[in-house]
Structure formats: structure tokens, C-alpha cells
Amino acid sequence: MDFTIPEELRALRKSYATFLDREIRPIEEGLFEDLTGLDPDRDRLYEGALAVRRRSAEEGFYACYLPEAVGGWGVSTLGTALLVEDAARSGLRLAPLTLGVPNPSGPSPMLLKLPEHLWPTYLHPVVKAEKTMCFALTEPEAGSDAQAIRTSARRDGDDWVIDGMKHYITNGDKADFAVVFAVTDKEKRADGGITAFVVPSEQFRVGKVQATMADAHPSELWFDGSRVPADHVVGEVGRGFQAAMTFLNGGRAGFAAQSLGLAELCLDQAVAHARTRTAFGRPLAENQGVSFPLAECKAEIEAMRWMTYHLAWATDQADGSGAALALDSSIAKFYCTERAYAVADRCLQVFGGMGLLREGPIERVLRHLRVLRVVEGASEVQKLVIARSLGL
Numbered sequence: 523m524d525f526t527i528p529e530e531l532r533a534l535r536k537s538y539a540t541f542l543d544r545e546i547r548p549i550e551e552g553l554f555e556d557l558t559g560l561d562p563d564r565d566r567l568y569e570g571a572l573a574v575r576r577r578s579a580e581e582g583f584y585a586c587y588l589p590e591a592v593g594g595w596g597v598s599t600l601g602t603a604l605l606v607e608d609a610a611r612s613g614l615r616l617a618p619l620t621l622g623v624p625n626p627s628g629p630s631p632m633l634l635k636l637p638e639h640l641w642p643t644y645l646h647p648v649v650k651a652e653k654t655m656c657f658a659l660t661e662p663e664a665g666s667d668a669q670a671i672r673t674s675a676r677r678d679g680d681d682w683v684i685d686g687m688k689h690y691i692t693n694g695d696k697a698d699f700a701v702v703f704a705v706t707d708k709e710k711r712a713d714g715g716i717t718a719f720v721v722p723s724e725q726f727r728v729g730k731v732q733a734t735m736a737d738a739h740p741s742e743l744w745f746d747g748s749r750v751p752a753d754h755v756v757g758e759v760g761r762g763f764q765a766a767m768t769f770l771n772g773g774r775a776g777f778a779a780q781s782l783g784l785a786e787l788c789l790d791q792a793v794a795h796a797r798t799r800t801a802f803g804r805p806l807a808e809n810q811g812v813s814f815p816l817a818e819c820k821a822e823i824e825a826m827r828w829m830t831y832h833l834a835w836a837t838d839q840a841d842g843s844g845a846a847l848a849l850d851s852s853i854a855k856f857y858c859t860e861r862a863y864a865v866a867d868r869c870l871q872v873f874g875g876m877g878l879l880r881e882g883p884i885e886r887v888l889r890h891l892r893v894l895r896v897v898e899g900a901s902e903v904q905k906l907v908i909a910r911s912l913g914l
């Protein structure tokens with residue numbers, strides 16, 4: 523076993539850190555009031571997010587995990603996980619937007635499964651951050667049990683016609699197009715009867731924007747006879763459910779890496795605070811009631827680190843089918859999101875009242891980690907996969 527991070531990835535991390543500091547920090551400082559205040563200007567925040575994505579696309583980081591042929595650098599899953607971790611650990615609220623994954627609005631590797639003549643319309647503009655997308659799977663009656671979706675698609679001449687409704691769709695209200703999952707064969711459903719389509723935003727209606735505890739709010743999307751040409755299928759007709767699961771499994775290394783980086787950020791901040799804040803005439807850190815929980819955080823972070831790096835490494839070694847990695851992905855998504863939340867909660871306690879302030883370093887991390895325990899397969903769904911591997 524070799525646990526060394528390859529030299530080229532260490533160099534990549536270094537140049538990414540410089541980029542964040544030079545390009546993203548000033549944008550964030552200009553938006554600090556909106557990011558932390560009571561009355562944010564949402565339009566200004568959205569403009570800021572676009573600027574961050576564009577700068578990152580110009581530098582090449584945004585879609586670095588895609589092949590060179592489509593404008594990426596072919597960075598491995600391990601390399602991408604390290605950048606996702608670093609973005610989270612940087613403490614910059616806008617840093618995660620510099621990477622197309624695990625954001626559903628960024629260039630998804632799923633788009634490589636579109637026919638090549640559609641790449642200039644859908645894939646290339648997302649790689650350049652000129653357009654954004656969304657991933658539309660969840661419905662009111664189909665969340666954890668995603669194969670229960672009701673949205674349907676039928677052939678009508680040279681088109682597919684889509685009817686149905688999605689909800690909780692991240693970036694749904696801003697996306698230029700959606701990857702939409704619909705039933706094309708009611709008998710087969712998950713076993714050959716669900717298809718993924720790319721649907722331009724002119725062909726769907728945005729319903730309610732659903733305010734959540736997260737910083738970004740998802741939306742309802744309505745498809746009332748939405749029409750797309752026959753070639754707008756992502757991958758093969760009937761194989762959309764498998765494509766969705768491969769996408770979600772692939773994204774789990776990113777979720778784990780993000781959780782790891784956020785936990786590290788919380789611990790970095792809490793350690794510094796415990797050393798400098800005094801109460802009862804001495805630094806907080808001199809109380810084992812403070813230092814021992816932080817020691818536990820460190821041990822858990824190391825477990826998260828090696829689980830995340832191992833998953834990313836194993837993904838790079840795999841044949842691309844994704845099947846063998848479903849278990850590792852579930853273990854890492856479950857463990858890292860749950861433990862990172864516990865780490866953030868302990869670190870928040872060390873900050874006392876400051877831990878609850880929006881302008882402090884932990885409050886938004888705790889909210890975000892709470893969301894990660896539910897989205898893209900809640901912890902219980904990951905435990906179902908793990909239990910099945912035990913024959914239970």
C-alpha cells in the first residue's frame with residue numbers, strides 16, 4: 523500500500539490554493555454583508571456566484587475532472603476529491619462553486635453520454651460556465667425510493683413528450699437545462715424503463731422556489747407536454763435509472779471530501795479559538811472538557827480522510843461500471859457526512875455564542891452538513907445498502 527499523494531496532485535493543490543486566495547477571496551470579501559447579513563441582495567449574490575464560476579472556468583479548475591477533449595484536464599477522482607476538500611477547508615463560502623462537482627449545477631460527466639453533435643449546445647457551455655444545469659430526479663412521491671418516479675415520457679413522431687413534476691431541484695430556477703428522469707416503460711421501470719433526457723429550460727416551468735435551511739434553495743419543476751427531439755436522450759433509452767445511480771455513486775467521493783474539508787475547517791478554527799479565548803483566567807484549551815472533544819474530532823477526521831481517499835483511489839482503479847463501488851460509496855457518504863456533522867457541532871460549542879453567529883466560521887457549516895445527511899441518498903438509504911452487503 524502506498525498512501526503518498528502523488529507529486530502532481532500536490533502541485534495542483536498548491537496552484538488551486540493560490541487561485542482561491544488571489545481570485546475568490548476578494549469577491550467573497552466584497553459580498554460578505556450579503557453572505558452573512560439579515561437582508562442579503564440575492565441578485566448580487568447570484569452575480570457573484572456567476573463571476574466565481576467564470577473565473578474558475580477560465581483558469582481550468584471548474585471542469586478539471588472532465589477529459590481534455592471537452593476542455594477539462596482529466597484530473598483523477600483522487601485529485602478532484604483533494605480539491606473539493608481544500609475548497610471546503612479554505613473557509614471561503616464561495617470556494618465550493620469553483621468546482622463543477624459535487625454541485626449539480628456544474629458540468630456533469632453524465633453529459634458525455636449525450637450524442638456528440640449536442641455537446642456544443644449542452645456540454646461545452648457548462649464547461650465554460652456560460653450555462654448551468656440541474657439534475658431532476660426527485661418527486662413528491664419518490665425521494666429515497668427514486669425508482670417510484672411518475673414523470674413519464676412517450677414518443678410522438680421524432681420527439682419525446684414529457685409530463686410530470688419534480689421538486690427539491692437544486693439550481694432548478696436558474697438552470698439553462700435539466701437532466702430529467704422519466705418513465706418510458708411502466709412495466710420495466712428501474713429495470714430498463716426509466717430514461718434520462720436533456721430538456722432546455724424553455725420546455726419546463728419553474729414552480730415554487732422551496733426555501734430551506736441551506737444557503738441555496740431548490741425548486742419545483744413542471745413538465746406539461748415538454749417536447750425534446752429524439753436525440754436528447756442521455757445514454758441509452760431505458761438505462762436512465764442506472765445512469766442516475768452511477769452519477770450519485772460517483773458524487774459520493776465528492777460528498778465525503780466536502781464533509782472532510784468542512785470538519786477540518788471547524789477543527790482548525792476551534793483549536794485556534796480554544797488557544798486564544800480565556801475564561802476563568804486561563805485559555806479554554808487548558809480545560810480537558812474542551813481539549814478532549816477536539817482530540818476526538820481529530821481522530822474522526824483521520825478516519826474520514828482515509829475513507830475518502832480510499833474511495834477516490836478505488837474509483838480511479840475501477841472499470842467504470844461503478845457497481846463494485848456502490849458499497850464503498852455508501853459507507854463513505856454515510857460515515858463522513860454524519861461524523862463531520864458531529865465534529866462541527868462539538869466545535870460550535872467551543873465557540874460559545876460566536877458559534878451561532880452567521881458571520882462566524884461554523885454556523886453555516888453546521889447547516890450545510892445537516893443538509894448533506896439528507897440529500898443524494900439520506901443516511902438511512904446508505905445504511906440499507908450497507909446492511910444488504912451483510913446479507914440483512
Ligand SMILES: Cc1cc2nc3c(=O)[nH]c(=O)nc-3n(C[C@H](O)[C@H](O)[C@H](O)COP(=O)(O)OP(=O)(O)OC[C@H]3O[C@@H](n4cnc5c(N)ncnc54)[C@H](O)[C@@H]3O)c2cc1C
Binds near residue numbers: 693740899902
Ligand atoms: C436542499 C435540497 C437539495 C436537493 N437537491 C436535489 C437535486 O438537485 N435533484 C434531485 O433530484 N433531488 C434533490 N433533492 C432531493 C433529495 O435527494 C431527497 O430529499 C432525498 O433523497 C430524500 O428523499 P425525500 O425527501 O423524499 O425523503 P423520503 O424518501 O420521504 O424519506 C424520509 C426519511 O425516511 C427515511 N427512509 C426512507 N426509506 C427508508 C427505509 N426503507 N428505511 C429506513 N429509513 C428510510 C429517509 O432516510 C429519510 O430520513 C434535494 C433535497 C434538498 C432538501
